Amino acid sequence: MEHKLHTIRVMVNGTEYVRDVEPRLTLADFLRHELGLTGTHVGCEHGVCGACTILLDGAPARSCITFAVQMDGHEIRTVEGYAQGETLHPVQDAFWEHNALQCGFCTPGMLASAIDLLERNPDPSEQEIRETLSGNLCRCTGYQSIVQAVQVAAARMRAAAAGADQPGSAS
Ligand code: FES
Ligand code: FES
Structure with missing residues (x-):
């Protein structure tokens, strides 16, 4: 069954992305497969292990149990965005x-x-x-x-x- 796509506008590591996403796409899969940000890891996929944790509007969130469609208008930082240029956080x-x-x-x-x-x-x-x-x-x-x-x-x-x-x- 085909799901209706929803357009989201989301800021990730200082770059704005506009994408059409399926309602069931997780934020982890969005980051990894749509944006190529594979530094966010997926372990349990049940919100337990913490491997997929990213910063959502400045607070930690489990990206495996967050839907990409919920991210419209939000800001995300991932491991790819913690360094300042060549200088590590x-x-x-x-x-x-x-x-x-x-x-x-x-x-x-x-x-x-x-x-x-x-x-x-x-x-x-x-x-x-x-x-x-x-x-x-x-x-x-x-x-x-x-x-x-x-x-x-x-x-x-x-x-x-x-x-x-x-x-x-x-x-
Ligand atoms: S993959 Fe384990 S909490 Fe998300
Ligand atoms: S799980 Fe291997 S370094 Fe933490």
Whole structure:
């Protein structure tokens, strides 16, 4: 049976896309197959594992249980959009430095949750980091290196923000 297509206008990583989508197309499949943004991974497809987590209007969302048709007028950030040009986001940098990934399957979702946490709370406790990341499953790392990477990123982001507040700072 053919489904009626719906036109959506959505901002993804700073670029506006206008596409006709079927009502049952998930956001994860839209990102991966329509836009070619395959950095968003699909694991359980039931909203449980967190691998498909993206930032929707600035907040983490499971793209496997979100429909693309709901995205009309919304803004999405995916792992392809966290870096600034050649410069990795501080959380990405800390993950790389602290071996916070092995197979990398969970990593895009972990990054989304961690970036959201640090944007809301620049100085989270270890417990807050663990609670935030409890919705993202990792089969490889044991989580310790991920928590450490988020702590390191948080400290660096606080230091950068303090530097930016100094009189005479460049930015
Ligand atoms: S693939 Fe979406 S939560 Fe697992
Ligand atoms: S690094 Fe393999 S699942 Fe997390």
